[in-house]
Structure formats: C-alpha cells, structure tokens
Amino acid sequence: MLNSNKIRISVITVCRNAENFIEKVIQSVVNQDYSNLEYIIIDGDSQDNTISIIEKYLGKIAKFISEPDEGIYSAMNKAIRYSTGDFLCFINADDYFVDNRVISDVANYIIEHPSSEFIYGDLEVRYPSGRLINVNPPPPEKVLDELVCGCLPHQASFSKADLFFSKVGFFNENYQISSDYEWFLRLASHETVKLSYYPRLISSYYLGGLSSQIKISVPESYRIQNQHPLYQTPYWMKRRILKYQEFVINLREWLAATEESRDYFQEQYSMLEEKYQTLEKENHKLQEQLKKSIS
Known part of the structure; x- marks a missing residue:
C-alpha cells in the first residue's frame, strides 16, 4: 500500500x-x-x-x-x-x-x-x-x-x-x-x-x-438553483417543492419547541415560505408548458 x-x-x-x-x-x-x-x-x-x-x-x-x-x-x-x-x-x-x-x-x-x-x-x-x-x-x-x-x-x-x-x-x-x-x-x-x-x-x-447571513444566502441560493439546469427539470422542481414543504413543517415545529432560536427560525421560515410560493408558481407554469408541448 x-x-x-x-x-x-x-x-x-x-x-x-x-x-x-x-x-x-x-x-x-x-x-x-x-x-x-x-x-x-x-x-x-x-x-x-x-x-x-x-x-x-x-x-x-x-x-x-x-x-x-x-x-x-x-x-x-x-x-x-x-x-x-x-x-x-x-x-x-x-x-x-x-x-x-x-x-x-x-x-x-x-x-x-x-x-x-x-x-x-x-x-x-x-x-x-x-x-x-x-x-x-x-x-x-x-x-x-x-x-x-x-x-x-x-x-x-x-x-x-x-x-x-x-x-x-x-x-x-x-x-x-x-x-x-x-x-x-x-x-x-x-x-x-x-x-x-x-x-x-x-x-x-x-x-x-445568522440573521445577516440568511438575508443574503437565501436569495443567493435560490438564484443559484434557478440558474442551474438540473434543478429546472420536472423531477427536481417537484423535489424542491417537497423539500421546501418538509423544511417549512420542521421550522414550524422548531419555532414551537425552542425560545432561544425563535427570531432566527421565524425569519428563515418567512423567507422560505415566500420562496416556496414562488416555486409553486414556477412549477405550475412548467406543467402548463409540458401539457402544451404534449398536445
């Protein structure tokens, strides 16, 4: 060896x-x-x-x-x-x-x-x-x-x-x-x-x-994902939605369970909730485009 x-x-x-x-x-x-x-x-x-x-x-x-x-x-x-x-x-x-x-x-x-x-x-x-x-x-x-x-x-x-x-x-x-x-x-x-x-x-x-990092990192990571070809495929659009749903649910549980990190998680939750809603709209548009291409 x-x-x-x-x-x-x-x-x-x-x-x-x-x-x-x-x-x-x-x-x-x-x-x-x-x-x-x-x-x-x-x-x-x-x-x-x-x-x-x-x-x-x-x-x-x-x-x-x-x-x-x-x-x-x-x-x-x-x-x-x-x-x-x-x-x-x-x-x-x-x-x-x-x-x-x-x-x-x-x-x-x-x-x-x-x-x-x-x-x-x-x-x-x-x-x-x-x-x-x-x-x-x-x-x-x-x-x-x-x-x-x-x-x-x-x-x-x-x-x-x-x-x-x-x-x-x-x-x-x-x-x-x-x-x-x-x-x-x-x-x-x-x-x-x-x-x-x-x-x-x-x-x-x-x-x-944490707070100052989140305000920059979440929008940046979202922009990165939207520019990456892999995450624009139908499969990964669905996976992203499911992951955001899971993450939002976990954040809600953490918010209820801990006082120490409440401000941090509340801020992250709000940003992810907005991110999730935007992604849902993008996925809907993608599905409509797929239907038109098939028909």
Missing part, C-alpha cells in the same frame, strides 16, 4: 480582522501529526491584531499573504492557485480541526479509497449560546437532495486539486457568501466525480451572524 505521507494536503484559511479566533485554527492545523501538509493563509488586509498573531507561526505556514482582495471567494481562488497539494481543505478563521490526527486519518482514507475525488466527514456546530451539535451529512447518493435546502460542510471536506483546475472549476466570485454552495451544486451534478462520505468528526464550525 502507498505510504499515506505521499499524499500532499493543502489546508487553506482565508480571514480578515479575525483576532478573536485565528490562533485557535492555526494551532489546530500546525499541530497536526501529518508531515506532508501545506498551510496557506490569505488575509484580506486585516486592521486588528490578526496579522501579528499569524506572524508568530510563520515558520509553520507555507504561504502567507495579506493584501486587499475582492471578497472571500477571490481570496479562496487565490489560495487555490498558490496551492501544491493533491487535496485541498478550506477551514475558516473561526473554525478548527477537532484533534491532531484529522489529516493523517483523512490521508489514510484517501489511500484506502483511491477513486475518491471529494471526501467529506462530520462537523461539530458551535452556537453563540454555547450549545454544541454534531452534524452528519448525507451519503453521496443523497447529496443533491440535501443541497435543495442545505449544504455540504466545506470545513470538513477535502477536494482533489483537479476538481478546481479541471472538472468543476474555481469558485464563482459573483456571490457574496454562497459560492461554496454553487460550487457544491456543480460538483454533485458532475457525471464522473466520485464523492465519498468518511464517517469521522473532522472540524468544529462556529455558527455566528
């Missing part, structure tokens, strides 16, 4: 003004027990103490750049171009790997599953209130269904470099915070890409700024 250390892993962090979190993620990367690891940090010209914190670890960082950029996905694409790894992992400034064997275990998994091009695992979610939950993403055959109302955990995924440079392409820089979702949709709908779920807790993700 090929030595797993021959697999080069590039870990990428993009940040700006992240002094409260950046050291935790850096330590979680540089303390990995895997030797063939390349760490790249792209900073968007931070004005707080982020840069001084990063500079303490320069001896263990392969590439560090601090300069103004055009947004998070511009920075991520920049990092991809600098990377030399066989597989790439993006972990945000306020996230971190859960232990120091994550990369070693993932490299071993890659060796044992040589056809895998995109490996994703489990994620711990940290709420501002201190509440923790573990998220287990769906198996590969359920990913497209999951992407109707959800997303894959980029903090817990490892992408073969060829996916960016050839098969799927780089991140679309036209979206503020949903380009990873758009990339996952291109990935999951690609006919030849091999996705693999690795049932191992990979990273911890901080879920902050």
Whole structure:
C-alpha cells in the first residue's frame, strides 16, 4: 500500500480582522501529526491584531499573504492557485480541526479509497449560546437532495486539486457568501466525480451572524438553483417543492419547541415560505408548458 505521507494536503484559511479566533485554527492545523501538509493563509488586509498573531507561526505556514482582495471567494481562488497539494481543505478563521490526527486519518482514507475525488466527514456546530451539535451529512447518493435546502460542510471536506483546475472549476466570485454552495451544486451534478462520505468528526464550525447571513444566502441560493439546469427539470422542481414543504413543517415545529432560536427560525421560515410560493408558481407554469408541448 502507498505510504499515506505521499499524499500532499493543502489546508487553506482565508480571514480578515479575525483576532478573536485565528490562533485557535492555526494551532489546530500546525499541530497536526501529518508531515506532508501545506498551510496557506490569505488575509484580506486585516486592521486588528490578526496579522501579528499569524506572524508568530510563520515558520509553520507555507504561504502567507495579506493584501486587499475582492471578497472571500477571490481570496479562496487565490489560495487555490498558490496551492501544491493533491487535496485541498478550506477551514475558516473561526473554525478548527477537532484533534491532531484529522489529516493523517483523512490521508489514510484517501489511500484506502483511491477513486475518491471529494471526501467529506462530520462537523461539530458551535452556537453563540454555547450549545454544541454534531452534524452528519448525507451519503453521496443523497447529496443533491440535501443541497435543495442545505449544504455540504466545506470545513470538513477535502477536494482533489483537479476538481478546481479541471472538472468543476474555481469558485464563482459573483456571490457574496454562497459560492461554496454553487460550487457544491456543480460538483454533485458532475457525471464522473466520485464523492465519498468518511464517517469521522473532522472540524468544529462556529455558527455566528445568522440573521445577516440568511438575508443574503437565501436569495443567493435560490438564484443559484434557478440558474442551474438540473434543478429546472420536472423531477427536481417537484423535489424542491417537497423539500421546501418538509423544511417549512420542521421550522414550524422548531419555532414551537425552542425560545432561544425563535427570531432566527421565524425569519428563515418567512423567507422560505415566500420562496416556496414562488416555486409553486414556477412549477405550475412548467406543467402548463409540458401539457402544451404534449398536445
């Protein structure tokens, strides 16, 4: 069997003004027990103490750049171009790997599953209130269904470099915070890409700024879905309606069950309700068009 250390892993962090979190993620990367690891940090010209914190670890960082950029996905694409790894992992400034064997275990998994091009695992979610939950993403055959109302955990995924440079392409820089979702949709709908779920807790993700994110991400994700050819087929239009129905029902239950997240879920529910009604109208138009074409 090929030595797993021959697999080069590039870990990428993009940040700006992240002094409260950046050291935790850096330590979680540089303390990995895997030797063939390349760490790249792209900073968007931070004005707080982020840069001084990063500079303490320069001896263990392969590439560090601090300069103004055009947004998070511009920075991520920049990092991809600098990377030399066989597989790439993006972990945000306020996230971190859960232990120091994550990369070693993932490299071993890659060796044992040589056809895998995109490996994703489990994620711990940290709420501002201190509440923790573990998220287990769906198996590969359920990913497209999951992407109707959800997303894959980029903090817990490892992408073969060829996916960016050839098969799927780089991140679309036209979206503020949903380009990873758009990339996952291109990935999951690609006919030849091999996705693999690795049932191992990979990273911890901080879920902050929910309200402001929702106001941008929901309209963006809806626009992405409406522009993606796969989701315009009759089958996926129906699946989207069913998923939105299910999601709205779940939100109603959550609203009744929890006081802590009431404002967040109420806002998300209202936006999804509007989204669902619009989709129903689009589906009705599609069905009418199909009837006319058949007749």
